[in-house]
Amino acid sequence: MSSEFLAEPGAGVAAREGDSFSEQRALATGFAIVDLSDRSVLTISGPDRLGWIDSLTSQSVARLAPGESSETLLLDGNGRIEYAVRLIDDGVVLLLLLEREEAGGLLAWLSSMRFILRVELADRSADFATVGTLGHPALPVAAPHGVPLAWRDPWMSVSRGGYQYAVAKRHPAAGWTYSELLLPRAELAELSASAIPVVGLLALEALRIAVWRPRFATEVDEKTIPHELDWLRTAVYLNKGCYRGQETVAKVHNLGHPPRRLVMLYLDGSDTVPPSRGDDAVLGDKTVGQVTSAAHHYELGPVALAVIKRGTDPTTELLVLTGGLDVPATQDVIVPPDAGASATVARLPRLGALRQ
Secondary structure: OOOEEOOOOOOOOEEEOOOHHHHHHHHHOOOOEEEOOOOEEEEEEOOOHHHHHHHHOOOOOOOOOOOOEEEEEEEOOOOOEEEEEEEEEOOOEEEEEEOHHHHHHHHHHHHHOOOOOOOEEEEOOOOEEEEEEOOOOOOOOOOOOOOOOEEEOHHHOOOOOOOOOOOOOOOHHHHOOOEEEEEEHHHHHHHHHOOOOEEOHHHHHHHHHHOOOOOHHHHOOOOOOHHHHOHHHOOOOOOOOOOOOHHHHHHHHHOOOOOEEEEEEEEOOOOOOOOOOOOEEEEOOEEEEEEEEEEEEOOOEEEEEEEEEOOOOOOOOEEEEEOOEEEEEEEEEOOOOOOOOOOOOOOOOOHHHHHO
């Protein structure tokens, strides 16, 4: 069977190997894997590796234990996301799992920030191939220093030092058991001959959207701050300071509101034209945001993630403009309009009250 390949992001890996709904079910039940071999892997070795990354990025990782997983963000001076990195340390080397388009720029920037620290950087993408799974298939996971290189997605719950804006009684990620495994790249070709089903990237995208999980390649643009995507949940340690962009993170969370917010959209399935990343979401005659990811979920039907203006009424139906059609879309609130302003600030009495 020929595979259908994705345009960016994710070019070079199969979008679909067979029936999309069957692939989603197989992946969701943990029996299948998804080929993510287009992803990049950077490594940092040396005794200063954890403290160095801790000082540069949003998460607290200075004491990351061997085999423990985390994720972190590199922000610019205004708190906007420049890179999103999945981290696992094996006791000797810190491995950075990234989208392909992030690797070159991040490697160059980190190389410029080494100074006299005892760290060594390398691009190991040619050595390791990434596969995704929601189960525990028997795979030849790399373990060059005795610790299997298996990154467990922390999105299932709020990480220590994090904060969740979503107010759902039960977050849809409560049962999210996703992980990314690093295999010796030479072993990847043998998977097609094994009994383990390999599904396309669209299956993973549908499941990811359903649990409100942001992805750098789709949800992030040049203006994105972590609050807009509810990424304080797992990628930001709020009690840590002194990293680039920390002032914006603290100010928006404690005193302000993110200017945009992530929503999931339930799309009218009567039309067969699926929305695309970048399609406008409109309310009346005004554009209020854009679709960032879309899929046809095997249980929920046509769904999408979109980033929209904070003040958009969460109870109002939107229209997604795609393929010359206006597709009705109902909002499922992820980041509420009143997200932020979390600090308890004492109110000063009015001058007149002081005189009474």
